[in-house]
Amino acid sequence: MGREFLLGNEAIALGLVEAGCEVVTAYPGTPSTEVLEGLIRLNRRDGLGLYTEWSVNEKVAFDVAFAAAMVGRRAATVMKQVGLNVASDSLLSAAYTGVVGGLVVVSCDDPGPYSSQTEQDSRLFAIFAKVPVLDPATPREARTLARQAVELSERHRLPVLLRPTIRVCHARQAVDAGPVEPGRRPARFVRDPSRWAATPTFRLKLHQELNDKLEAVRREFEAFPGNAVEEGEGDLGIIACGAAWGVVTDALGEMGAHPPVLKLATAFPAPLGLVGRFLSRCRRVLVLEEPDAAVEIQIPDRRKVLGRFTGDVPGAGELSADLVADLLGRHLGKPVPAPPSAVASANRPRLCPGCGHRAAFYAIRKAFPSAIYPSDIGCYTLGINQKAVDTVLDMGASISLATGFWHALGRDGSPPPIVATIGDSTFFHSGQAALLNAHVTGARFILVILDNGVVAMTGFQPTPASGIRGDGKGAPVADIRRIVEGIGIRFVETIDPFDVPGTRALLKRAGEHARAPDGGVAVVIARRACALQAPPLPRIPVEILPDLCNGCDHCLKFCECPGLVKEAGTGKVRIDHAVCNDCGVCIHTCPTEAIVQAGVPAIP
Amino acid sequence: MKPLQAVLCGLGGQGIVFATKLLAHAARLEGAEVICSEFKGMAQRRASVVSFLKIGDFASASVRRGGADVVICLDASELDQALSYARPGGVCVVNASADDPDVWNRSGPAGVSIRRVDGGTGRSSNLFVLGAAGLMEPETLRRALSEVSPSGALGENLEAFDRGLEAAAGFDGRRDGPGK
Numbered sequence: 001m002g003r004e005f006l007l008g009n010e011a012i013a014l015g016l017v018e019a020g021c022e023v024v025t026a027y028p029g030t031p032s033t034e035v036l037e038g039l040i041r042l043n044r045r046d047g048l049g050l051y052t053e054w055s056v057n058e059k060v061a062f063d064v065a066f067a068a069a070m071v072g073r074r075a076a077t078v079m080k081q082v083g084l085n086v087a088s089d090s091l092l093s094a095a096y097t098g099v100v101g102g103l104v105v106v107s108c109d110d111p112g113p114y115s116s117q118t119e120q121d122s123r124l125f126a127i128f129a130k131v132p133v134l135d136p137a138t139p140r141e142a143r144t145l146a147r148q149a150v151e152l153s154e155r156h157r158l159p160v161l162l163r164p165t166i167r168v169c170h171a172r173q174a175v176d177a178g179p180v181e182p183g184r185r186p187a188r189f190v191r192d193p194s195r196w197a198a199t200p201t202f203r204l205k206l207h208q209e210l211n212d213k214l215e216a217v218r219r220e221f222e223a224f225p226g227n228a229v230e231e232g233e234g235d236l237g238i239i240a241c242g243a244a245w246g247v248v249t250d251a252l253g254e255m256g257a258h259p260p261v262l263k264l265a266t267a268f269p270a271p272l273g274l275v276g277r278f279l280s281r282c283r284r285v286l287v288l289e290e291p292d293a294a295v296e297i298q299i300p301d302r303r304k305v306l307g308r309f310t311g312d313v314p315g316a317g318e319l320s321a322d323l324v325a326d327l328l329g330r331h332l333g334k335p336v337p338a339p340p341s342a343v344a345s346a347n348r349p350r351l352c353p354g355c356g357h358r359a360a361f362y363a364i365r366k367a368f369p370s371a372i373y374p375s376d377i378g379c380y381t382l383g384i385n386q387k388a389v390d391t392v393l394d395m396g397a398s399i400s401l402a403t404g405f406w407h408a409l410g411r412d413g414s415p416p417p418i419v420a421t422i423g424d425s426t427f428f429h430s431g432q433a434a435l436l437n438a439h440v441t442g443a444r445f446i447l448v449i450l451d452n453g454v455v456a457m458t459g460f461q462p463t464p465a466s467g468i469r470g471d472g473k474g475a476p477v478a479d480i481r482r483i484v485e486g487i488g489i490r491f492v493e494t495i496d497p498f499d500v501p502g503t504r505a506l507l508k509r510a511g512e513h514a515r516a517p518d519g520g521v522a523v524v525i526a527r528r529a530c531a532l533q534a535p536p537l538p539r540i541p542v543e544i545l546p547d548l549c550n551g552c553d554h555c556l557k558f559c560e561c562p563g564l565v566k567e568a569g570t571g572k573v574r575i576d577h578a579v580c581n582d583c584g585v586c587i588h589t590c591p592t593e594a595i596v597q598a599g600v601p602a603i604p
Numbered sequence: 605m606k607p608l609q610a611v612l613c614g615l616g617g618q619g620i621v622f623a624t625k626l627l628a629h630a631a632r633l634e635g636a637e638v639i640c641s642e643f644k645g646m647a648q649r650r651a652s653v654v655s656f657l658k659i660g661d662f663a664s665a666s667v668r669r670g671g672a673d674v675v676i677c678l679d680a681s682e683l684d685q686a687l688s689y690a691r692p693g694g695v696c697v698v699n700a701s702a703d704d705p706d707v708w709n710r711s712g713p714a715g716v717s718i719r720r721v722d723g724g725t726g727r728s729s730n731l732f733v734l735g736a737a738g739l740m741e742p743e744t745l746r747r748a749l750s751e752v753s754p755s756g757a758l759g760e761n762l763e764a765f766d767r768g769l770e771a772a773a774g775f776d777g778r779r780d781g782p783g784k
Contacts, residue, residue, distance in 0.1 A: 246665075321664070321667060340688040341669075342688065345685055347650065349616070
């Protein structure tokens, strides 16, 4: 047994494997992605023979893992917090049916948010779904709670949520670890339709069973090892949940303060006996948890409680070390000096030099400058920098919003052109259903599927078109073009977006199909490999002719490549060759043709 | 090793994750407890990245503004961000091109000293800056590098690190971390 320096997510993977999970599914999403990646590495390293799957979306991921739990195998499914929304239909039903083998749902929250559409709290979701939830404070604790979650789930026969936040998922800490023994348990489907196929009458009985299970879990949580009172002095007590406990502990250490602290790892059902006894010995209690008031809301008598409901803790944003130090300082009567203000960086995220999406967005803006541009979630969201992204709601919404814009705006006459963009992975995830709906309701718009062959933003996981399974084995492939044709779309064409003039012309034809009396949705598949996986070929080094550059900034605004740099003195643009990826796309973006292929004599 | 709170700032893609891992590994080789952060995703597409590294008996990786003993700034455009984390008496080491007059003439918040180095913009410029930062024994860092560096880049990384060490000798020859 040695010590390994593990990411919180890797520690969770270790805990799941140690607990004997044999089936683990996931959909990539920051900050959850490294759980399955870590598990795949462990699987390979120790020859465990586990089944691991990058599922098409989180609902499917949940269902596949749940089926394993139904037949008695321990299982887990992993997603980011908004992915839990996608899986929620299944989770809520599964809470009623219960499980046979332990089932853990790992849902990773993102207070901040750093990389998400919401700062929702998966612990509040657990209260709604009526499943227990554990909340680790550190990577080390995440490993322990992952294992305990599986055991808890099997002991009480219901799914259990594990809810790490990004500061646990993406922190590294030394963890005692060694080779893992594979888990192998007998598995069998036992027919029980009053449970697995329960109709409403049976659902009432299952609901009563669920309530009893939760009560049994609550009693267990009253003596859970991860919940602990740290003795201290003074009138003010602190209830610190999950990662907030770590920040509180360090802040109190720096301040030299020692109030009593109740550390809580079991967010729901909260151990109200333990909490109540802690409250009774304090005059006031400050509850620190994030991103929302999941424990605070369960406290029946909150007259002594300071938290989000009293406005003492902000209603949005991360519980940063600054904020916690300030809150503790003020409430403990040891105010800390005001920290330097937060700095808003001028550096926004941008598409990489050589990205095919950049070329596609440029062509879209040129072909349809006054269109509405519904878009979606992925690296290509950064097309917003090229003014070619108007909406980002959630996965798959680009297509359903395009449909809604068509029908809503079409009531007054002809709507403006609508050019929706979606990535290949997002299309598989939830674009398919939306496209089917668009087709059968007669909507008219252009859909550009930006196909770089991989789930890029999250770190290059395979897609259904990749032909590789999550466990590295070969797999049959799905083909986007055939799916689109199968839905009934009659205009589907594929093009390399680096051919900017060709893409513009194709988009125009697509627009004609969308407008024609006998037309319909027009799909353009813009296919070009991710630049980080495969640098652009052929290499087209470029240069800018200073005499032709008039400083109009068109390339900076609409091509928007990090390789294009404005010179402070002259106002002209030059190429930063340290950054340029030689894709040649910018050649097509200069109104005065000042950007040319390097080393090719200009045509007089 | 005595307790240390460090912050690394820069842009996604500049090797901050690697630099943080390297420092963490080196500290662990010296027997220290370490907890650090490692952010991924949207920020990695050239946006601002702030990474935390705490050496000692800490329960969380988070560092408060005005709380860092050392801040390492790999991109001069993030210097304001970097300086906001330094504590009075702390040090900020920033990679800035010698022709960037703004950075070379900037003064930091009261009590924070700024060390400017020109490590260039190449792939191993982050190693140059780490060499110049003087956070721990060079031999430990070299050993850590040989254990975590991608094999193809090890030679280049070690060379950049040694050049950074030489550049640091020009400050005040100190190798024992930030001033008081």
